Amino acid sequence: MGNKRWTSFRSAYLETDLWVAIDMDHYREDAGRFTTDRILYYRGILEKHIASCPEFRDSLTPVVAPGGEHRIITEMSEAALAAGTGPMSAVAGAVAEYVCRDLLAEYEAGEVIVENGGDIFMKLTAPVTVAVHAGASPLSEKIAMQIKPEETPLALCCSSGTVGHSLSFGMADACMIACHSGAGADAFATAFCNQVKNEGLVYEVTEKALGQPQIISVVIIAGDKLGIGGQIEIRIV
Numbered sequence: 001m002g003n004k005r006w007t008s009f010r011s012a013y014l015e016t017d018l019w020v021a022i023d024m025d026h027y028r029e030d031a032g033r034f035t036t037d038r039i040l041y042y043r044g045i046l047e048k049h050i051a052s053c054p055e056f057r058d059s060l061t062p063v064v065a066p067g068g069e070h071r072i073i074t075e076m077s078e079a080a081l082a083a084g085t086g087p088m089s090a091v092a093g094a095v096a097e098y099v100c101r102d103l104l105a106e107y108e109a110g111e112v113i114v115e116n117g118g119d120i121f122m123k124l125t126a127p128v129t130v131a132v133h134a135g136a137s138p139l140s141e142k143i144a145m146q147i148k149p150e151e152t153p154l155a156l157c158c159s160s161g162t163v164g165h166s167l168s169f170g171m172a173d174a175c176m177i178a179c180h181s182g183a184g185a186d187a188f189a190t191a192f193c194n195q196v197k198n199e200g201l202v203y204e205v206t207e208k209a210l211g212q213p214q215i216i217s218v219v220i221i222a223g224d225k226l227g228i229g230g231q232i233e234i235r236i237v
Contacts, residue, residue, distance in 0.1 A: 005126070006111065011035040016043060016095060019115040023125070026109035034106060038099045045070045046091070060086040072098055075183045082214065083187035085194075093157045093186025096121040100153070100182075119157040119189075121182045124149040130156055131237050134173035134221040135163040143219055143226065145178065146233040154178060154216070157185035159193035171222060172196035177209065178217040178232055188215060196220060202227040 001008065006021035009032050016039050022031055049069060050057045056065070056073075062084065065077035076090040083089065096116040103112045104123055113122040122128065128147045134140035147154060156178050161170040175193035179185035192209045196202060199222045206227030209218045217230025228234050 006113070007031075009035075011039060013039050013043065017117065018096070018099065020099075020103065021111070021113040022103060022107060022109050023111040026107045028107060031103070031107065035099060035103065038102050039095070042072060042095055042098055045072060049073050056087050058086075063087050072183075075181065076187075079181065079183035079187040082184065082212075083191040085187050085191050089190040090183035090187040092116045092119040093121070093155055093182035093184070093189075095182075097153075097155060097182030118160075119155070119182065119186050121155045122147065122152055124152045129235065129237070132158065132174050132176050132219050132221060133163065135160065137173040137221050138224055139221050139226055140173065142237050143221065143228070144235045144237045145176070145217060145219065146235050148233075151216075151232060154180060155182040155185035157182070157189040159186075159189035161193060161196070169194040170196040171198065172202070172205075172220055173223070174219065174221045175205075176219045177215055178230065179214050180216070181214065184214050188212060192218070192220065196222050199223045199225045 007027040008021040011018045056063050062081040065073045076087045076094050079090040080087045096114045096119050100112050100114040100121040110125040129144045131141045131144040158176040162173050170193045172193045177185045177189040195205045202222050202225040206220050210229045217232035220227040
């Protein structure tokens with residue numbers, strides 16, 4: 001953030017608050033307005049579906065989406081089914097991915113990063129270091145994933161039982177999951193964060209997460225305990 005490599009801006013509406021970065025060569029002044037329009041578009045799809053299916057918003061367990069729904073609805077439903085969570089556990093990651101892909105297409109950009117409440121979707125042309133914020137843990141912002149361009153498009157989604165306002169049933173300071181799907185990374189981050197009931201479970205839950213074929217890498221931090229694994233390079237910051 002704040003890197004001269006990109007032009008960055010915020011775009012927010014109600015609960016949706018995005019930080020967006022676009023490479024300098026492809027940024028245009030209307031990017032903020034375009035991003036807000038896409039937020040309203042996807043929120044409209046979600047609100048319409050929830051009006052006819054309130055359990056999609058309220059359930060803490062998977063809800064199967066009926067046929068004919070927009071792809072963002074079905075991807076959230078499929079991610080929740082894979083993770084064993086409610087569909088809204090996937091909403092921030094899904095919105096980050098869809099807005100990122102729209103920006104890439106609209107501006108023919110080489111690099112776009114969209115962050116939505118700790119959930120990131122990115123397409124890169126050069127490496128990026130993403131540090132993990134873990135609240136009061138002594139490991140907070142000391143552990144980072146080094147993302148290579150060839151590993152993108154990629155989602156990095158983080159859930160926490162101690163940071164932020166999202167509902168969590170675990171006590172991990174951070175559970176960051178890397179997947180190619182924004183909805184999938186978000187739902188799995190929620191699911192595995194929920195399973196860390198105490199620091200002694202960090203390694204067990206990390207191994208369990210790495211057993212999921214959709215998951216590329218994982219970082220779990222609880223207090224001074226750290227679980228890491230997967231294909232992406234991990235760095236000490």
